[in-house]
Amino acid sequence: MTNLQLTILGSGSAVPLPRRSPTSQFLTLSGRHFLLDCGEGTQTKLRQHKIGFGRINHIFISHLHGDHFFGLVPLLTTLHLLDRQKEMHLYGPPELEQAVQSLLDSTGSRLRFPLIYHVAQPKAPTLVYEDEALWVKAIPLEHGMPCWGYHFQEKPRPRKMRKEAIDRLGIPVAEIRQIKQGAAFTDLAGTTHANETLTDDPAPALSYAYCTDTAPLGPYLKEHIGPVDLLYHEATFTETHRDRAQQTTHCTARQAAEGAQTMGAQKLLLGHFSIRYDDLAPLEEEARAVYPPSYLAREDQVFELSRKDGKLYL
């Protein structure tokens, strides 16, 4: 069963190319949809992937460098023109509201739907989203300007009730909720049935961490995020340009892999590639030399993550 689906709408870094758009990802987890960053042209990439705009209700912005948010106001303006009424939730830096509002003011636009801002705090992880199925925390990273990663964590699901047991034992509807939480069931004859005979294990909870842009963080990601199932980590450069990575507070593919290993991420996706690399294979090789379950997050790829019989599949 697929619980997590991730579409790479843009794999590039600061300078866009025709086949390497600036950063944006569309994440589906527990049936919820999240847009992560919104570089220039994201609305067109969403259309190319036939992702309906009605599914865009929560947009997370890592930071205010243009390649991560220049597509946001254009997308909001289009939604307005398409007569959207539903509120839009925006997650990001405290300065996001001002940035969005001044650009809307410049164009003389007043959106016909409300924008609701959820502000990430600069000093410590902030719980910015929570519902019955999952939560999202904003994790401060280290970049030239305030910048956050986002940690998506599914909550444990209720156990799966066996329909056969309901029929066989005549379990009343009123008791099912408790049984799904792990309770045993005592029938009218006074016999107690252990929960394991009534239910099956639920699909395991999955977790995803989105970390771009950042300098290497050492044990920080382990302390503040922990061993996620899937980590997306920027890998702007190869080790050949390690100095350049340091100057621009970015990472090499090797540093991204070291980060994934240290935090105990099950799988690693690499992205935010510099325009200097036509061939991306060396970035993947460099990461795999340190941490084998590393993969390129290439433009337009769709990743599906699932766990079955205790094993994780990407």
Add this chain to the structure above:
Amino acid sequence: MTNLQLTILGSGSAVPLPRRSPTSQFLTLSGRHFLLDCGEGTQTKLRQHKIGFGRINHIFISHLHGDHFFGLVPLLTTLHLLDRQKEMHLYGPPELEQAVQSLLDSTGSRLRFPLIYHVAQPKAPTLVYEDEALWVKAIPLEHGMPCWGYHFQEKPRPRKMRKEAIDRLGIPVAEIRQIKQGAAFTDLAGTTHANETLTDDPAPALSYAYCTDTAPLGPYLKEHIGPVDLLYHEATFTETHRDRAQQTTHCTARQAAEGAQTMGAQKLLLGHFSIRYDDLAPLEEEARAVYPPSYLAREDQVFELSRKDGKLYL
């Protein structure tokens, strides 16, 4: 000889589609290059057309609706990252500087090249650019917000000196400039040679008017621009949606054609198409019924305009 080349980088209107980008055109006239409007994704379209960023030194913005300028700051930011040093000239509304500066401020960017603003005046045509070969005037249009068309006019060229005449009559270099202006030449023997025997007609001066977005303007374009060789005029709707055109201060294809006919434009290009039209042929038909030399300015088309033996070719 081609004097004018026009590349349609975007043919769409407010809502972009994967194959219909927001407005932008790249114009070459008298060997000068001009970018007209800069909707979201223009930098990527320039790359697709292999138009080097070094040729972008003059950008004209019609108005501050997003589909005409959301790509401007992203383009400027990319030029900065690519280490541009050369100044950039921006032409447009008085509010353009504030709009550009606040977005740059949001991203924490300070460009390493100067921006030089040339402000269009709201009440009357403004000469915003002039050099020895051509001039450009900003012409106020009628739209929901202050908006300008741009009128590009080549100046008459000097006459073409016949090399054969220079050799035959031993014309000194010092006299050539005057002869190119139409003067006769008197040789050492005292014989005067009429200018027509020394020179040929130069390539005729061409003119282009870029008019988007606007409500129908009646005789206004004739009064303020006059009979240009090529007119680009918005044609957002067909007559079927004439009411919608009126509500949104746009034009139908028929109204664009009437405008072209009234002003005496030699050729008409139609653009800024609403997303409601998959098939654009009806817009062209509608315009041609009024004014036959009307053409669709389709996405990615390159138009060349030349005059030969008194005839204009597109």
